[in-house]
Amino acid sequence: MTLASKSGGRLIAVVGPSGVGKDSVMAGLHEAIPDLHLVRRVITRAPELGGEDYDAVSVSQFETMVEDGAFAVHWRAHGLHYGIPITVKYQLGKGTDCLVNFSRKALTQAAEIFPRFVVLNITAKPETLAHRLAARARETDEEISKRLAVADKPLPAGLEVISLANDGPLFQTIALGAALLQPVSL
Numbered sequence: 001m002t003l004a005s006k007s008g009g010r011l012i013a014v015v016g017p018s019g020v021g022k023d024s025v026m027a028g029l030h031e032a033i034p035d036l037h038l039v040r041r042v043i044t045r046a047p048e049l050g051g052e053d054y055d056a057v058s059v060s061q062f063e064t065m066v067e068d069g070a071f072a073v074h075w076r077a078h079g080l081h082y083g084i085p086i087t088v089k090y091q092l093g094k095g096t097d098c099l100v101n102f103s104r105k106a107l108t109q110a111a112e113i114f115p116r117f118v119v120l121n122i123t124a125k126p127e128t129l130a131h132r133l134a135a136r137a138r139e140t141d142e143e144i145s146k147r148l149a150v151a152d153k154p155l156p157a158g159l160e161v162i163s164l165a166n167d168g169p170l171f172q173t174i175a176l177g178a179a180l181l182q183p184v185s186l
C-alpha cells in the first residue's frame with residue numbers, strides 16, 4: 001500500500017458485546033477529544049429509544065437508501081438494519097478521525113473499504129454486561145437474553161485492534177481510551 005492511500009483520518013470502529021459500554025465510551029471520548037467525529041448511524045429502530053443519537057428509518061426507507069448507495073457499510077443484527085452513511089468518507093478525506101459503533105461481523109468488509117481502519121474493542125465481564133443491560137432497560141428481558149447469548153464473538157484476524165476493558169468506572173475507561181487513541185506522531 002502506498003503512503004498516499006494511507007492518508008486521511010482513521011475510521012475507529014468501536015465493537016464489543018451489548019451492554020459493554022460502546023455508546024457511553026464513545027460519548028466520553030468525543031468529549032475528551034472534540035476533534036473526533038462521532039458518526040451518526042441510520043437504524044431501523046423506533047426513534048428516541050435512548051442511548052446513541054441515530055437516524056431512525058423504516059425497513060423500506062433503509063432498502064431504498066441501500067439501492068441509492070447511501071451507505072459506506074451496512075449490516076443486519078438483532079433484527080435491525082444498521083447503515084454507516086457514505087458521508088463518513090468526506091470526513092475521513094478531510095483528515096478527521098471518525099468514531100463509529102460497529103458490528104464485529106462487518107469488520108472484515110470495512111477493513112477493505114477504509115484505508116486507515118482501527119478497531120476499538122471494548123470488553124467487560126459477563127456479569128457486568130447482564131447488570132448493565134438490565135439497568136439500561138432499552139430491550140425486553142427476552143431481547144436481553146438473546147444479546148447476552150451472543151456476547152462472546154471472536155474478532156477476525158489481521159486487524160489493528162486496541163482493547164479497552166470497561167469493568168471499572170467510566171471516567172477511567174475514557175481516560176485510558178483517549179490516551180490509546182492519541183494520534184502517533186512520526
Ligand SMILES: Nc1ncnc2c1ncn2[C@@H]1O[C@H](COP(=O)(O)OP(=O)(O)O)[C@@H](O)[C@H]1O
Pocket residue numbers: 016017018019020021022023024025051132133135136166167168169170171173
Ligand atoms: N463503566 C461503566 N460503569 C457503569 N455503568 C456503565 C459503564 N459503562 C456503561 N455503563 C452503563 O451501561 C449501560 C450500557 O451501556 P451502553 O453504552 O449503552 O453499551 P453498549 O452501547 O455497548 O450496548 C448504560 O446504561 C450505561 O450507562
Ligand SMILES: O=P(O)(O)OC[C@H]1O[C@H](OP(=O)(O)OP(=O)(O)O)[C@H](O)[C@@H]1O
Pocket residue numbers: 015016017018019022077078082101102103104105106147150153
Ligand atoms: O456483530 P456484533 O458485534 O455482535 O454487533 C451487532 C450489533 O450490536 C450493536 O448494536 P446496538 O448498538 O444496536 O446494540 P447494543 O447497544 O446492545 O450493543 C452493534 O453496534 C451492532 O450493530
